[in-house]
Amino acid sequence: MTSASPTFFQRMTRMSLIAQIAIGLVLGIALAMVAPGATKSVALLGDIFIAALKSVAPVLVFVLVTAAIASHKHGQPTHIRPVLMLYVIGTLVAAVVAVVASFAFPTTLVLNAPEVAGTPPGGILIVLKNLLLSAVTNPVKALMEANFIGILAWAIALGMVLRHASPATRTMLNDLSDAVSSIVHVVIRFAPLGIFGLVAATLGDSGLDALLGYGRLLMVIVGCMLFVALVMNPLIVFWKIRGNPYPLVFTCLRESAVTAFFTRSSAANIPVNLELCKRMGLHEDTYSISIPLGATINMAGAAITISVMTLAATHTLGINVDIPTALLLCIVSSFAAAGVSGVAGGSLLLIPMATSLFGISTDIAMQVVAIGFVISVVQDSAETALxxxxxxxxxxxxxxxxxxxxxxxxxx
Incomplete structure (x- = not known):
């Protein structure tokens, strides 16, 4: 007796998650091209997906980090320090690439953009101060506001104390961690539907027409990000592992960058990255801390955005930028990028701090920020993906x- 052939739905569920996401991506593009008026009706799918990721991420990070540290055995190695070193190197390299590209392909702006809401920080010390204050915030408030610096600080402290708890308590923490991870797995399985809604809504947005006027600026920004992702990051990987870096590079781009591009939030992509690290068999005590920490301080894309937009402003105003000042901009943009919140558009309000190095007034700087919001449909998506x-x-x-x-x- 022959078995019935699998239905279309069964064939779809048997496909890999990446293949399903690719199908959702193609269907979203097709819907936006064929029936752009219908994209708003499916945008809810994307909104629900992002909301689900953002809601589960703080709880996941808190429970996972606490359980990992509480269960950590004395003498068992972790690799947090090398990861932090690579974060710093990667961000500085990205800033240097952005500065070199800005000199090679100078871009000017039309500074008649509307005002934007928001107040930029007064300087790099203010950014660092805010980071320190975030680390000591109320834990309940940190969870509610998805303040991952505060969540990490409390999770590490609680995990260190619970290392001396009874075996039953630590077993309960591990069970709780597995339970939350299972919920995350269910959320991620809905990524194809979420990507479908996000793509359709993004391409159906009439604001895309405004991007044509800033094509050169976008080419410089996105070009820098592609160069870092496909050239500089592989060089860093090769330097450390002394082997072909591209299988790992393409795996990370395929399985992390795609979802991050459309969610436009490093914080929302934390569950996706943790799941990927688990599947790759990485050291749990390392990635359970480095991934949420990276979503806050590892901001190569933000360093590129800040540097390129700042130098575009100087070119527009005819300000001469010498090499020492350009190097200072690399350092400032790298440190500023570490203070960017893991939400859409987080890097743009730090542009006035960087432009202040060249004596550019806040009024003009905020016009540059407004231009950043115009192009953020592409810029912020590419930045988050990187x-x-x-x-x-x-x-x-x-x-x-x-x-x-x-x-x-x-x-x-």
Whole structure:
């Protein structure tokens, strides 16, 4: 007796998640091209997906980090320090690439943009102060506001104390961590529908027409991000593992950058990255901390945006920028990028701080910020894709370099 052939739905569920996401991506593009008026009706799918990721991410990070540290055995190695070093190097390299590209392809702006809401920080010390204050905020408030610096600080402190708890307590924490991870897995399975809604809504947005006027600026920004993702990051990986970096690079771009591009939030992509790290077999005590930390401080894309937009303003105003000042801009934009919140458009309000190095007034700087919001449909998506995928890439690189064992990329 022959078995019935699988239905279309069964064939779809048997496909890999990446293949399903690719189908959702194509269907979203097709809907936006064929029936742009219908895109608003499916935008709810994307909104629900992002909301679900954002709601589960703070709880996941808090429980996972607490359980990992509480269960950590004395003498068992972790690789947090090498990851942090790679985060710093990657962000500085991205800033240098942005400055070099801005000199090679100078861009000017039409500074008649409307005013935008929001107040930029007064300087780099204010950014660092805010980071420190975030670390000591109320834990309930940190969870409610998705303040991952505060969540990490409390999770680490609680985990350190619970290392001396009874075995039953630590077993309960591990069970709770597994339960929350299972919920995350269910949310991620709905990524194809979420991507479908996000793509359709984005392409159906009439604001895309405004991008044509800033094509050169977008080419410089996105070009820098592609160069970092496909050239500089692979060089960093090769330096650490002394092997072909591109299988790992393409895995991270395929499975992390795609979802991050459409969610436009490093914080929302934390569950996706944690799931990817788990599938690659990385050291849990390392990635459970480095991934949420990277979503806050590893901001290569933000460093590129800040540097390119700042130098575009100087070119527009005819301000001469010498090499020492350009190097200072690299350092400032890198530190400023570390203070960017992991939400859409988080890097733009830091532009006035960078432009102040060249004596540019806040009024003009905020016009540059407004232009940033106009192009953010593409700029912020590409920035988040680079930021989030690099979190996984550098974490995996540090783990692979320390263990000397190949990563499990086939299952990813």
């Amino acid at each position: 930021n989030s995928s690099t979190d996984v890439l550098l974490t995996a690189t540090a783990c692979a370099a320390a263990s000397g064992e190949p990563l499990n990329l086939e299952r990813s």
